[in-house]
Amino acid sequence: MIDTMSLGEFDLIEQYFWRPVGAGPHRAVVGNGDDCAVIAPAPGMQLAISTDTMVEGRHFLSTVDPARLGHKALAVNLSDLAACGAKPLAFTLALTLPRVEASWLSAFSKGLLALADEHDCELIGGDTTAGPLTIGITVLGEVPSGGALLRSGAQVGDDIWISGTPGEARLALEAFRGTLHPGLDARTFEAVRAAMECPTPRVALGQGLRGVATSAIDVSDGLLGDLGHVLRRSRVGASLALDALPVSPYLQDRARDLQLDCILAGGDDYELIFTSPASQRETMHQLEQQLGLMLTRVGRIEAEPGLRLWQGEQAVPNRWVSFDHFKGAA
Ligand code: ADP
Ligand code: MG
Numbered sequence: 001m002i003d004t005m006s007l008g009e010f011d012l013i014e015q016y017f018w019r020p021v022g023a024g025p026h027r028a029v030v031g032n033g034d035d036c037a038v039i040a041p042a043p044g045m046q047l048a049i050s051t052d053t054m055v056e057g058r059h060f061l062s063t064v065d066p067a068r069l070g071h072k073a074l075a076v077n078l079s080d081l082a083a084c085g086a087k088p089l090a091f092t093l094a095l096t097l098p099r100v101e102a103s104w105l106s107a108f109s110k111g112l113l114a115l116a117d118e119h120d121c122e123l124i125g126g127d128t129t130a131g132p133l134t135i136g137i138t139v140l141g142e143v144p145s146g147g148a149l150l151r152s153g154a155q156v157g158d159d160i161w162i163s164g165t166p167g168e169a170r171l172a173l174e175a176f177r178g179t180l181h182p183g184l185d186a187r188t189f190e191a192v193r194a195a196m197e198c199p200t201p202r203v204a205l206g207q208g209l210r211g212v213a214t215s216a217i218d219v220s221d222g223l224l225g226d227l228g229h230v231l232r233r234s235r236v237g238a239s240l241a242l243d244a245l246p247v248s249p250y251l252q253d254r255a256r257d258l259q260l261d262c263i264l265a266g267g268d269d270y271e272l273i274f275t276s277p278a279s280q281r282e283t284m285h286q287l288e289q290q291l292g293l294m295l296t297r298v299g300r301i302e303a304e305p306g307l308r309l310w311q312g313e314q315a316v317p318n319r320w321v322s323f324d325h326f327k328g329a330a
Contacts, residue, residue, distance in 0.1 A: 007100055012126050012198035017093065037124035039090060045142040047221040048086035050077045058325075060197075061176075066104045069135070069196040070111030077139040077200045078119060079270040083208030083218040085149040086141030088119040093126035094136035105201060119203055128195035149206065149274070153215040154234035158275040160299035161213075163202050166223055167259070168195035172264025174258075186305035188250050191236040199270040205295075208287045209274055216274035224320050227273050228307060234275075239308045242316060265320035275301055276316065 030038040210249040
């Protein structure tokens with residue numbers, strides 16, 4: 001085993017984060033190791049760019065498996081590209097490390113680069129510094145010019161859709177906090193823990209929604225809060241049918257209040273919420289088959305501002321507040 005305690009900044013970068021030329025699709029004209037990476041967007045395409053940072057103690061526990069942490073750090077960024085309908089191209093990594101630890105770096109870079117390879121998304125540069133463990137990633141993707149999905153496009157009368165089964169990451173968090181009675185059996189715990197620590201960005205869905213969805217957003221802070229962003233940016237309101245919400249098999253046996261808390265305000269789901277006209281329902285069924293991913297119609301865009309929740313014909317007060325880093329959760 002290499003004694004990485006003696007590794008300097010540059011050796012560390014080279015050993016764990018650079019790939020041999022020819023290993024990837026190489027959309028970068030100049031890649032890792034120069035002062036700048038240089039990217040050539042394909043003709044007729046625009047770049048979609050997004051940054052997400054993860055801080056130890058804030059976004060993850062110090063005990064998390066470093067391979068999963070590497071995966072998640074990139075996954076949350078790819079999820080932003082997915083929400084815009086963009087195809088991943090490349091990313092940069094700003095890594096702040098408290099110390100150089102070979103086993104940690106090796107696992108972290110494996111988890112990170114495995115997901116990068118899955119999406120042909122090349123690591124083209126970054127920055128490495130000493131300090132409290134923080135992972136900042138900037139991801140670049142491409143979309144046909146003018147074709148990016150935005151938060152602002154929802155139209156009155158559109159259906160509201162959600163992918164997958166949101167709420168599992170929150171169930172895992174509650175299991176870690178010890179608030180579940182009864183607790184989770186080992187199999188369920190492992191499954192929801194994987195949902196929290198190893199989310200799957202809905203990259204193919206996002207691209208499939210181009211020209212089909214009128215607006216989209218990924219669920220990072222909670223379904224209601226993130227849908228709220230779409231409503232405000234689109235200057236519309238909505239009604240949501242609580243009994244239409246998809247319930248994860250892992251939440252099936254839980255009290256309805258906990259189900260709703262997890263699904264509506266759980267956060268860390270990285271599913272997509274999107275809107276589309278009713279004329280696109282058949283397309284949604286085709287996408288569902290094609291991707292093997294459940295898509296559920298949960299509501300409707302309305303002209304009246306605000307979000308109304310319904311249980312059948314009964315109005316339900318909105319008691320959920322989504323996460324805010326400076327206000328916390330209610
Ligand atoms: P500069 O002195 O110009 O800031 P650095 O010394 O920070 O450059 O980085 C040297 C090279 O290594 C650059 O090409 C940079 O993009 C790359 N690099 C630095 N840190 C990382 C990292 N964590 N992952 C990938 N590439 C990195
Ligand atoms: Mg630098």
